[in-house]
Amino acid sequence: MQVAPVLAALRRHRLAAMLIAMEIALACAVLCNACFLVAERLNSMRIDSGVDEASLALIHVDCDQCNGNDVNARLEGALRALPGVQSVAAVNALPFSDRAGDNGINLDREHYVAVPHFYLGGPGAAETLGLRLVAGRKFIPEDFRRSDIWLSPDTSVWISRAFAERLWPGQDPLGKEFWSDKFHFTVVGVMDHLARPDPSGRRGPDASEYAVFAPTAPGGRTLTGVFAVRAAPADLPRVLREARAAAQKAVPEGVLNLDQSRMVSELRQRYFHQARVMASMLTGVIVALLMVTALGIVGLASFWVQQRRKQIGVRRAIGATRLDILYYFQTENFLIVTGGIAIGMLLAFALNIALMRIYELPRLPLYYLPVGAVLLWVIGQLAVLGPALRAASVPPVVATRSV
Amino acid sequence: MLGYYLDLAARSLRRNKVLTGLMVLAIAVGIGASMTTLTVMHLLSGDPLPGRSQHIYYAQVDAYPTHKDDAEPMDMLDYQSAMDLWSARRADRQTLVVESPVKLSQPEAGTPPVMTTLLSVTPDFFPMFDVPFQYGAPWSEADESARARVAVISDDLNQKLFAGADSVGRTLRLRDSDVRIVGVLKPWRPSPQFYSVRGGRFADGDTADFYGKPEDVITPFASGLEINDGNFQQFTCWHLPERQGHLQNSPCVWLGLWVQLDAPAKVAGYRRFLADYAAQQMALGRFTHAGNTRLRSLMEWLDFNGVVPSDVRLQAWLALAFLLVCLFNTVGLLLAKFLRRSGEISVRRALGASRRDVFAQCLVEAGTIGLIGGIFGWLLTLVGLWLVRQQPVPYADLAHLDTRMFLVTFTAALGSSLLAGVLPALRACRVAPALQLKTL
Numbered sequence: 001m002q003v004a005p006v007l008a009a010l011r012r013h014r015l016a017a018m019l020i021a022m023e024i025a026l027a028c029a030v031l032c033n034a035c036f037l038v039a040e041r042l043n044s045m046r047i048d049s050g051v052d053e054a055s056l057a058l059i060h061v062d063c064d065q066c067n068g069n070d071v072n073a074r075l076e077g078a079l080r081a082l083p084g085v086q087s088v089a090a091v092n093a094l095p096f097s098d099r100a101g102d103n104g105i106n107l108d109r110e111h112y113v114a115v116p117h118f119y120l121g122g123p124g125a126a127e128t129l130g131l132r133l134v135a136g137r138k139f140i141p142e143d144f145r146r147s148d149i150w151l152s153p154d155t156s157v158w159i160s161r162a163f164a165e166r167l168w169p170g171q172d173p174l175g176k177e178f179w180s181d182k183f184h185f186t187v188v189g190v191m192d193h194l195a196r197p198d199p200s201g202r203r204g205p206d207a208s209e210y211a212v213f214a215p216t217a218p219g220g221r222t223l224t225g226v227f228a229v230r231a232a233p234a235d236l237p238r239v240l241r242e243a244r245a246a247a248q249k250a251v252p253e254g255v256l257n258l259d260q261s262r263m264v265s266e267l268r269q270r271y272f273h274q275a276r277v278m279a280s281m282l283t284g285v286i287v288a289l290l291m292v293t294a295l296g297i298v299g300l301a302s303f304w305v306q307q308r309r310k311q312i313g314v315r316r317a318i319g320a321t322r323l324d325i326l327y328y329f330q331t332e333n334f335l336i337v338t339g340g341i342a343i344g345m346l347l348a349f350a351l352n353i354a355l356m357r358i359y360e361l362p363r364l365p366l367y368y369l370p371v372g373a374v375l376l377w378v379i380g381q382l383a384v385l386g387p388a389l390r391a392a393s394v395p396p397v398v399a400t401r402s403v
Numbered sequence: 404m405l406g407y408y409l410d411l412a413a414r415s416l417r418r419n420k421v422l423t424g425l426m427v428l429a430i431a432v433g434i435g436a437s438m439t440t441l442t443v444m445h446l447l448s449g450d451p452l453p454g455r456s457q458h459i460y461y462a463q464v465d466a467y468p469t470h471k472d473d474a475e476p477m478d479m480l481d482y483q484s485a486m487d488l489w490s491a492r493r494a495d496r497q498t499l500v501v502e503s504p505v506k507l508s509q510p511e512a513g514t515p516p517v518m519t520t521l522l523s524v525t526p527d528f529f530p531m532f533d534v535p536f537q538y539g540a541p542w543s544e545a546d547e548s549a550r551a552r553v554a555v556i557s558d559d560l561n562q563k564l565f566a567g568a569d570s571v572g573r574t575l576r577l578r579d580s581d582v583r584i585v586g587v588l589k590p591w592r593p594s595p596q597f598y599s600v601r602g603g604r605f606a607d608g609d610t611a612d613f614y615g616k617p618e619d620v621i622t623p624f625a626s627g628l629e630i631n632d633g634n635f636q637q638f639t640c641w642h643l644p645e646r647q648g649h650l651q652n653s654p655c656v657w658l659g660l661w662v663q664l665d666a667p668a669k670v671a672g673y674r675r676f677l678a679d680y681a682a683q684q685m686a687l688g689r690f691t692h693a694g695n696t697r698l699r700s701l702m703e704w705l706d707f708n709g710v711v712p713s714d715v716r717l718q719a720w721l722a723l724a725f726l727l728v729c730l731f732n733t734v735g736l737l738l739a740k741f742l743r744r745s746g747e748i749s750v751r752r753a754l755g756a757s758r759r760d761v762f763a764q765c766l767v768e769a770g771t772i773g774l775i776g777g778i779f780g781w782l783l784t785l786v787g788l789w790l791v792r793q794q795p796v797p798y799a800d801l802a803h804l805d806t807r808m809f810l811v812t813f814t815a816a817l818g819s820s821l822l823a824g825v826l827p828a829l830r831a832c833r834v835a836p837a838l839q840l841k842t843l
Contacts, residue, residue, distance in 0.1 A: 015830065016738055023731040030724045037717075062518050064506050064578055064634065150643060181643050221647050255506055255518045270795075274611075277794055278714055285721055288432060289728055295425050296732035302422075303739030359608065359713055 006332050016300055021340035024376055027293045028344025029351050032372045034282045034289075036352070036364050041279045044200040045272045047208055049095035049264075050160065050193030052130030054233040055086070056264040057240040058094050059247050061225040063254035068224035071251055078250035079227055082242050084235040090122035090218035091228045094129070095195045096267035097260055101150075101222075103180045105212075107167065116163055116210040117196040120151070121228075122218040126158070128230045131213065134161060136174050136189030139215045143188075146217040151183055155214050158189035162209035185212070200275065225254060236263055290375075294383040301329065301387035305394075312391055313398030322392040329388035330381060337380040341373045348372070404760075405767065412768035419740070423772070426736050430776025433729030434816045435783025437722040442784065442808045443791060444719045446801050447614065447711045451593040452701060455533060458495075459701040460670065462488060462660045464681045465692065468641055472694030477656040478601040479638040483689070484680075485658040489525065493676050494662035495669065496527040499624045500598050501658050503631045507620060508576045509564050521577065522599075522618035523627025529555075531663045532598065537561070539571040539586035542623055546585075550625045555586040560619040575620065580630045582622060591617055594801050595710050597701060598661060601638065608713025614798035662698075674698050726819065733772075733823040741765055741831035748831055749839035758832040765828030766821060773820020777813045784812055 010017050059079065063071050072090060079088045093100035100120070104112040121129070123144050136158065145152035164173035164187070176187045191213065199208035216223050231239040240263055248256045260267075305312075312325055352364040416423040450456050464484050465476035480488070489499050501523050508516035528534070529541040542553045554575060561570055574581050595613040603610050622630065633648040637655035644653035664670045674696075681693035699707060741748075748761055784804060791802040804812075 015826070016735060019731055019735040019738065023728055023735065026724065026728045026731065030721070030728065034721065062504075062506065149645075149647060183643075255516050257518065273795060274714070278718075281718065282721070285436070285725055288436070289725060292429055292432065292729055292732050295429070296735050299422055299425055299732075299736045300739050303743060306743065359717065 003331065003335070006328065006335060010332065010335065013304070016304075017336050017339075020297060020300055020336050021343065023293055023296055024337050024340025024380070025342075025344035025347055027289050028341050028372055028376055029347035030289060031286060031375070032344075032348040032364060032368045033351050033355060034286050035372070036368055037355075037361070038279050038282045038286075040361065041275045041282075044208070045275055045279075047195055047199050048193045049195040049199070049268070050129075050131060050191060050209075050211075051095055051264065052230070053095075053264040053268060055230050055236060056094065056129065057229045057231070057236055057243065058091075058097055058260055058262060058264065058267065059227045059229055059243050060097075060257040060260035061247055061251050061254040062257055063225045063251055066224070066251070066253060068221065069219040071225055071254065072218045072223075074250045075225065075227060075247055078246040079229055079243055082239060082246060084231045084239045085243075086230045086232070087124060087128045088230070089125035089128040089228050090223050091125050091129070091226055092120040092223055093117070093197050093226070094119075094228060094264055094267070095197055095199070096264060096271040097197050099197045100226075105178045105180045105185075107178050109179050114163070114166060114207075114210055116159070116212045118151075119194070119211060119213045120216040120223050121213060122216065122223060125215075125228065126213065128228050130230075131158070131194060132192040133158065133189050134192050135172075136187070138189070143215040144217045145215075146220060147222070148220045150222055151214055151216060153182065154184050155186070155216075156188040157185050157215075158191050158194075158213040159187055160191050160194040160209045160211050162193075162206055163211060164190050166206065166210065185214070198271070200272075225251070290379055293376075294379050297333065297380055297383035298386060301333065301384045302390070305329070305387045305391040308391075309394055309398055312394040313396055313400075316394065316396035317399040325394070326388050326392040329384055329391055333380050333384040333388075334377065337377055341376055344376075345369050345373075404763075408764045408767035409771065411764060412771045415740070415744070415768055416771065422736060422740055426733050426740075426772050427776045427779060429729040429732045429736075430773060430816060430820055431779030431783055433726035434776060434780030434812060434819070435787055437719075437726040438780060438784040438808065438812045438815065439787030439791065440715070440719040440722040441811075442788060442804055443715055443798075443802055444711065445808060446594060446803075447715060447798060449594065450702065451595060451597040451705075452532060456701040458663050458665050459531065460494075460662050460664055460673070460698050461701070461704045462662055462673070462677060463697040463699075464488070464677060464684075464690075465695050466656065466684075466690055468691045470692060470695070472692045474695060475604075476695045476697055477639065479656040480658045480660055481656050482651045482653070482658060484684070485660055488660055488677070488680060491676070491680075494673055495665050496531045496663040498525045498528040498531055498661050499658055500524050500528070500661060501624070501627065501635065502599060502618065503627070503634045503636065505620070505631050505634065506578050509574075510576055511574075512564050514564070516576075519620060520618045521627055521631055522621045523624045523631075524621060525624045527663070528598075528621075528661075531661065532593075535589040535591055537587045537589045538569045539584070542585050547623045547625060550629060551623060552580055552582045552626055552630070553585045553623065554582040555588060555621045556584055557588050557617060557619045558590045559616070561587045577620065577622070577630050578634075582626075582630070588617075592801070593617065594798065595705065597705060598659070600705060600708050600710060601659065603708025603710060606709075608709065608716075610708070610710055611712045611714075611796050611798060613708070613710050614796075614801065616797075670698070730819055730823050733820065734826055737765075737769055737772075737824055737827040738830060740768075741827045742834075744831075745834045745839045748834050749836040752834070752836040753840060761832040761834075762828050765831050766824050769820050769824025769828065770817060773817045773823075774813070776820060777816025780816050781809070781812050 076088055101118045102115050103118055104115045106112045143156050168176055173187050173190055178185050194211040195209055196211050229243055244261050355361045463476040466481045466484055467477050485499055489497055503521050504518055505521040506516050507519045526541050526547050546553055570584050573584050596615055600613050635648050635650045637657045640655035642654040644655055650657050664673055677696040681696050684690040685693040788802045792799050
């Protein structure tokens with residue numbers, strides 16, 4: 001296909017061609033960035049929480065001015081007695097539940113370096129949650145110490161691998177120490193994964209797994225009335241129903257927190273609801289954008305075909321085949337779309353830089369650009385196909401008619 | 404002439420229904436999307452106290468020991484500073500604000516106890532923030548200093564517990580204290596819930612929670628501290644408090660101080676007062692630095708906290724970009740439409756119509772498309788806002804189209820279609836009549 005005559009003809013329709021190109025450019029910029037935002041959100045939703053979500057439920061009873069040991073004993077007994085319950089353990093929070101305690105920590109008793117979430121768990125909590133230890137030792141009974149303020153002054157903890165990498169990049173974290181205020185911690189285990197309760201709380205790159213798991217003796221103020229319940233995934237909905245009723249009955253003076261007493265899968269679902277809505281909204285915008293662009297191309301191409309009926313007739317009369325005419329319009333569209341994409345890529349980067357400034361988004365990966373370009377080329381070709389076929393079916397005899 | 408142009412526009416639009424439909428659709432979808440998001444933006448970024456906000460200020464001094472003068476002060480106050488500043492009474496009105504989780508029951512109603520949030524404030528809170536009362540009145544200064552067990556409840560709670568009846572004089576149980584209801588509010592829904600906005604700069608744009616409903620139970624500040632002792636939560640601490648939930652004289656910041664200052668001179672005076680207080684505390688050795696006191700007006704404080712959630716802003720930008728694409732689309736289609744009628748336009752020009760007439764005719768046609776697009780855009784906006792209301796976000800119940808945004812919808816539709824029509828109309832009125840007439 002010769003490009004020169006197409007370009008020559010386009011020069012006579014500069015305005016219209018430019019409009020379509022600009023539309024494509026804008027579409028390209030918005031498309032690339034919107035796709036990137038969708039991918040970002042879907043990515044954040046895939047996080048491995050590090051606990052056996054399918055088998056876990058949370059029971060949360062608020063009991064103000066209650067004797068912690070007494071409440072815990074009654075609750076634990078009631079929950080253990082339920083058929084289908086595999087294990088029960090006192091915790092302060094689970095991934096996707098309400099946060100229970102973020103504390104700044106330092107490595108030198110002076111300069112705070114990060115704010116992890118502190119998960120506290122009673123005996124058996126690590127096993128109940130299904131935390132996967134990749135290095136270090138299991139907890140021993142002496143690790144579970146009692147404290148009325150927060151933790152015992154000296155605690156052996158597990159930390160997530162991501163957090164270990166943050167604190168001591170490239171080093172073996174086992175045996176390392178850190179402090180929070182006057183509390184001293186020694187790392188005795190590294191977990192494969194453990195997500196914060198609010199993993200996409202945008203606290204900086206990789207902060208979603210800044211989590212510490214600290215063994216604590218139940219009772220006191222920090223570990224009262226909140227239990228992780230483990231059951232077979234198939235049993236879990238029934239177990240949760242019965243556990244809610246049993247908890248309310250076992251601690252009548254407390255208030256069962258219905259909002260938090262749920263399966264971890266439900267908590268996860270709810271936690272990511274907003275991200276899901278946003279992702280589907282963005283997808284909707286992408287689809288609408290492509291549709292509007294395609295319709296614009298169809299409209300303008302139809303107009304051009306109609307306007308050039310006579311010229312098409314002449315070309316056909318002097319020997320052009322139907323395919324020649326078809327290719328002509330497709331080439332024209334390809335050239336316009338290519339121009340649009342060229343501007344669009346620059347716009348896409350400008351938009352990405354703006355988004356990076358305002359929303360602390362990462363840089364747009366380069367491969368989005370060719371993918372977006374191919375998508376727009378395909379859409380352009382499909383949109384122009386109808387009008388082009390109509391053009392190809394113009395009979396040569398049109399050339400001989402005066403009007 | 405306008406009637407004639409409208410008639411011409413209607414004929415022309417009817418002639419090519421598909422092209423007309425495409426243009427109307429493009430405008431409607433663009434307007435629908437952008438008006439939905441702009442309405443949400445408008446609702447979330449508005450002034451929660453119109454007419455009063457310029458007199459309301461949020462006071463900050465900084466007790467954080469490791470901060471320096473160039474640091475932003477803590478978002479809240481420690482107990483000592485808050486009490487000193489409040490009891491100095493240097494402003495026209497001043498109120499302390501603190502929230503805490505509390506167990507609420509109503510023994511007579513026989514409903515199970517629930518956990519709710521207790522708001523504890525001083526009596527100026529109500530006149531200062533123009534809080535509307537349905538029954539009763541705020542507690543008095545005497546009640547405040549006597550730490551009386553009294554409370555003001557929300558309309559929501561009054562409906563729930565007392566079926567909307569005048570419940571003044573009835574009793575509620577907060578934790579293990581009985582409090583007497585002295586006032587019931589009218590439905591009150593400030594957007595955002597400005598008096599407890601704080602920490603927005605640490606939320607990274609995830610600020611939807613600022614738009615929650617006001618608390619159901621409000622007690623005097625001093626009574627609240629006693630009733631719910633042990634359940635107070637710090638904004639932050641520089642050392643762990645001795646007793647969890649009991650923050651008086653703890654190394655923690657956890658109280659907000661709002662003041663009303665009716666004249667600019669008083670604002671300057673209060674700024675000086677804050678600076679002097681900090682300097683005095685530094686001299687006493689309680690503060691390590693005194694140079695970073697702040698007195699932000701309500702709107703400045705909301706702005707500083709970036710209250711509009713970043714998702715909402717992102718949606719608005721996206722919708723505007725989408726509208727722009729739709730406009731480019733409409734420009735292209737209008738161009739095609741007008742130029743196709745070159746012959747017709749040439750006849751009008753040959754018969755004596757000026758370029759200006761042709762231009763006007765084209766714009767009337769574009770405007771007609773805009774108006775029809777606006778009607779569909781308005782319907783789409785209503786659908787969009789309905790969708791927002793279905794979302795589990797704290798501000799869902801706020802998403803309604805007010806008169807102003809309704810008018811903006813049509814203005815935007817008309818304006819954008821006219822804008823889209825200018826270029827094609829200019830081209831159309833430059834058609835050379837002689838050349839076109841020859842080909843007819």
